[in-house]
Amino acid sequence: MTRESWTTRTGFILAAVGSAVGLGNVWRFPWMTAENGGSAFLLVYLALVLAVGVPGLLAEFVIGRRSRRNPVGALASLSDSDRWGVVGLLPVVTTVLLLSFYSVVGGWILRYLVASASGAYFDAPGPYFESVSFGPAAVGYHAVFLLLTAGIVLAGVRKGIELATKVMMPAIAALLVGLAAWAATLPGAAGGFEYFLAFDLGYLRANFASVLGAALGQALFTLSVGAGTMITYASYLGEDRSLPADGATIAVLNTLVGVVAGLVVFPLLFAGDLPVGGSGPGALFVSLASAFATLPGGRVVAVVFFAVMTLAALSSSISMLELPVAYLADEHGVARRDATAGLSALFLVLGAVNALRPAVFDFVASTLVDLLLAAGLLAFLLFAGWVLGRDAVEEFREGAGSLGDALATPWLFVVGVALPVFLIFTVITGVLGIAGVSLGTGAVVGLTAAAALAAFAALRRAGSVV
Numbered sequence: 001m002t003r004e005s006w007t008t009r010t011g012f013i014l015a016a017v018g019s020a021v022g023l024g025n026v027w028r029f030p031w032m033t034a035e036n037g038g039s040a041f042l043l044v045y046l047a048l049v050l051a052v053g054v055p056g057l058l059a060e061f062v063i064g065r066r067s068r069r070n071p072v073g074a075l076a077s078l079s080d081s082d083r084w085g086v087v088g089l090l091p092v093v094t095t096v097l098l099l100s101f102y103s104v105v106g107g108w109i110l111r112y113l114v115a116s117a118s119g120a121y122f123d124a125p126g127p128y129f130e131s132v133s134f135g136p137a138a139v140g141y142h143a144v145f146l147l148l149t150a151g152i153v154l155a156g157v158r159k160g161i162e163l164a165t166k167v168m169m170p171a172i173a174a175l176l177v178g179l180a181a182w183a184a185t186l187p188g189a190a191g192g193f194e195y196f197l198a199f200d201l202g203y204l205r206a207n208f209a210s211v212l213g214a215a216l217g218q219a220l221f222t223l224s225v226g227a228g229t230m231i232t233y234a235s236y237l238g239e240d241r242s243l244p245a246d247g248a249t250i251a252v253l254n255t256l257v258g259v260v261a262g263l264v265v266f267p268l269l270f271a272g273d274l275p276v277g278g279s280g281p282g283a284l285f286v287s288l289a290s291a292f293a294t295l296p297g298g299r300v301v302a303v304v305f306f307a308v309m310t311l312a313a314l315s316s317s318i319s320m321l322e323l324p325v326a327y328l329a330d331e332h333g334v335a336r337r338d339a340t341a342g343l344s345a346l347f348l349v350l351g352a353v354n355a356l357r358p359a360v361f362d363f364v365a366s367t368l369v370d371l372l373l374a375a376g377l378l379a380f381l382l383f384a385g386w387v388l389g390r391d392a393v394e395e396f397r398e399g400a401g402s403l404g405d406a407l408a409t410p411w412l413f414v415v416g417v418a419l420p421v422f423l424i425f426t427v428i429t430g431v432l433g434i435a436g437v438s439l440g441t442g443a444v445v446g447l448t449a450a451a452a453l454a455a456f457a458a459l460r461r462a463g464s465v466v
Helices: 009-020 023-034 039-067 071-079 082-116 125-132 136-154 157-183 189-197 201-206 208-222 229-234 243-271 281-294 298-332 336-356 358-388 390-397 401-435 441-462
Strands: none
Touching: 009 157, 009 229, 009 243, 009 298, 023 039, 023 082, 023 189, 023 208, 023 243, 023 298, 039 071, 039 201, 039 208, 039 229, 039 243, 039 358, 039 390, 039 401, 071 082, 071 229, 071 298, 071 358, 082 125, 082 136, 082 281, 082 298, 082 336, 082 358, 125 281, 136 157, 136 298, 136 336, 157 243, 157 298, 189 243, 201 208, 208 243, 208 358, 229 298, 243 281, 243 390, 243 401, 281 298, 298 336, 336 358, 358 390, 358 401, 358 441, 390 401, 401 441
């Protein structure tokens, strides 16, 4: 079976940015910035994107391009071990869970896009969201969103994903910039800008630990690392691409989308004299729905805004579906059409469960997926640092010129030692939280140190970290 590849470097970059840009970036990033010290948080976030997010992203790129396989096939073929292939199943499972709730949120966005034209939710935004977020109607819109996602993936890498993201990402950027320019003219816009970007150094000093944790979580989440989608996308790359340059470009573009989204959201809320507390999907629909109801031309603005959200959600969901499709095609020889159809049927059922059971949705969308993403990224980092070792350095340098030569060895140490220790701490903390076990900080640090040393010792024969 002939394996596809990206037509252009731009196509790969836009597809990767599209995978990262979604509801979490367009909505969660502005709120995280505003509630954690404004631009002080932004500086911490940018530092962590460069120090943590980009190295993790590059680890997935290295694995994907060197193997030209999905996560399962990549880890198995590069290590010559079926055990690593089993580890590679973790991100496939994670992606299945991700799309099972993400398609439900995508359905909400589609519903609001349709309802915006008539202003159906303007009179009672809160009750309207409560009435449509879960239930049979939510299942229907989830199915429509899933059908749109499957249609793009079914068309393939070049004619589906690459072509779609080449259209969607410029459209998202243009619409967001247009909305930001319009929002800047609204009464109260200056207050929204100040709330979003005020540099609150005092808050940062007083709450550094919580700000650091929030910024780090956002950096990993927004770059779409840990789920294996970037391994899959990088597997369609050519050898002449500079991975460090592409990774930095993706990080910058992704962050810019989040910043511009904030320049839209907060002027809207301040112009409508609305409360800005709260976060997550509920706040997106309720708070902004209230803003649209009070502004001149609110229906038009609402349609444009939710059109942006629809495109952003689709650009992420197609990467989630592509990973298991690639797995079935690469490892089991299943035709893309059959893999897409079968998986869509599976997601239809799993998404329906999330759409009908709010408690299941909440658990999958937060606690479970966050833990699995951290565990998945930990596995990729250990694999790149200890199993690939010098081969990872070689792949990192390929096509990167002098920049790759200078950064390759420090990068290998970061992904092989520094970042795994932090992620081990994150995974242990998450497991203890799910189990309802409360331990002191010292005990958790001790467990982290013991687990890290045990992992490094077990992997010592598989590779080396310089």
